[in-house]
Amino acid sequence: MDTDSNTPGWFIAGDGAIGMALGCLLQQQGASVRLISRVAKPTPAMMSCRFTGGETVEWTCPVMSEPDGTSIDRLIVATKAYAVSDVMDRWGSSLAPGARVFFLQNGLNLDSDRQPPPSTQPLIVVNSGFAAFRDEPNHVVQTAGEAVWVGDGSARSEASDPNVRNDIACLDAAGFHVRWTPDIIARRWLKIAVNSVINPLTVIHDCVNGMLLEQPEAVRMIRDLCDESGRILAAMEVSFSAEEIHSETLRVIEATAPNRSSMLQDHRRGDGRHELDYINLPLIRMGTAHGIEVEEHQLVYDRARRMLATCEPAGGQSPA
Ligand SMILES: NC(=O)c1ccc[n+]([C@@H]2O[C@H](COP(=O)([O-])OP(=O)(O)OC[C@H]3O[C@@H](n4cnc5c(N)ncnc54)[C@H](OP(=O)(O)O)[C@@H]3O)[C@@H](O)[C@H]2O)c1
Incomplete structure (x- = not known):
């Protein structure tokens, strides 16, 4: 070495x-x-x-x-x-x-x-x-x-x-x-699935990671998003189930309870740069491409996108 x-x-x-x-x-x-x-x-x-x-x-x-x-x-x-x-x-x-x-x-x-x-x-x-x-x-x-x-x-x-x-x-x-x-590709999808829950929900609820578990609406959304991600990953033949995604999401939330997610930090920085289109959009697009219903992810994406857009410069940003 x-x-x-x-x-x-x-x-x-x-x-x-x-x-x-x-x-x-x-x-x-x-x-x-x-x-x-x-x-x-x-x-x-x-x-x-x-x-x-x-x-x-x-x-x-x-x-x-x-x-x-x-x-x-x-x-x-x-x-x-x-x-x-x-x-x-x-x-x-x-x-x-x-x-x-x-x-x-x-x-x-x-x-x-x-x-x-x-x-x-x-x-x-x-x-x-x-x-x-x-x-x-x-x-x-x-x-x-x-x-x-x-x-x-x-x-x-x-x-x-x-x-x-x-x-x-x-x-x-x-x-x-x-x-x-x-298994790096599968692990990346697992991480994307976890981040696609924690990041936008902390923006929507304007809270540190741990507080998500104290809000009934967020707890329900975590469950629904993980279930949907499980169906998307199954269609992609990525070997992590909805239960594994859910338990990993809860583990990360608890381990990082006092932290502000990077997306919430981006939102608060307010210069219009954030990773929503690189974390949530890939799941939505893969789900759609495989004929999987992505209603929960689309709702959360649209909601977080609107909130993040309030701090975007004219023209917004797109994955380039
Ligand atoms: N921080 C964590 O604990 C953590 C944990 C897991 C994963 N991640 C991921 O790791 C990545 C890095 O995170 P981070 O927290 O280190 O982000 P960060 O603190 O925002 O740092 C990113 C740096 O990249 C610079 N940069 C932007 N465009 C550049 C360019 N074209 N050439 C060179 N530098 C450029 C930025 O400078 P300007 O500010 O001048 O634009 C900034 O200093 C992100 O994808 C994040 O989601 C972070």
Whole structure:
């Protein structure tokens, strides 16, 4: 496993909560890290992270917003789903042949034609275990550090490329506990099904996650949405039942009870950017494509969309 700065470094697109926390962890492990921001910023940036153990780490890191000719061997995309196309447009041509590109987004863009170049290796990370939030522009607080899943969509029981295995070992050693799975596509759908309940309902009810279980209307909607998701996933031959989706949804709500969901944070930020079309819309579209009734999901989508639209700039946003 490489941990020193002589090996090609880690580029992390997205200097937000997850990007900063991951960058700090990797750098502490001895890896070379560069953060990629959306807009030009002073470099190096001075940042701090408070980890779940209570330790606060001050760190500095080069930040770039435009390619400078450096060839990228490993890229972590830690932006929101709506920014992935922009990252690929700007950085895709800097990726070296064989580069590993880790996508950490909640949700999915069914329309995307902006994939990383075919010569690279896209890796899907389903993050149900590592959580962080920004409480100041350059300060993040990690709130969970459990295992997360990674895979390439193949049924292989481990990554075939030793570079990918090495990357996973580096991330794990740093504290981002990545586990390879041949079931990444099913796990992503499970995560989408869970998020498609918690995220919009916290916007609709304007509450932290745990309070959903204190509101009878929300409790009924959770049950109905999970049942509908179970029928959609069954039609797609994804192996998670309505009961499993429901119990995972309740587990996540209880484990994250005091947290504001990312969609509620997006709503409160009020700049019109959110992940509803990447979390709820894919389920609705897959259900419709398979002839499954999606009434509950459509109702929740429409309701949350109207609320999120109140903070959207003219023209709204669409998955691009
Ligand atoms: N935070 C968590 O605990 C958690 C847990 C599980 C999954 N996730 C998922 O992980 C992803 C990242 O979440 P997050 O909480 O880290 O989001 P975040 O705090 O909003 O950070 C995203 C960062 O990406 C930057 N960005 C936007 N467009 C960019 C571009 N074109 N190039 C480079 N950077 C760009 C944003 O900068 P600007 O603000 O300047 O636009 C922001 O700093 C999301 O899909 C989220 O749903 C998060």
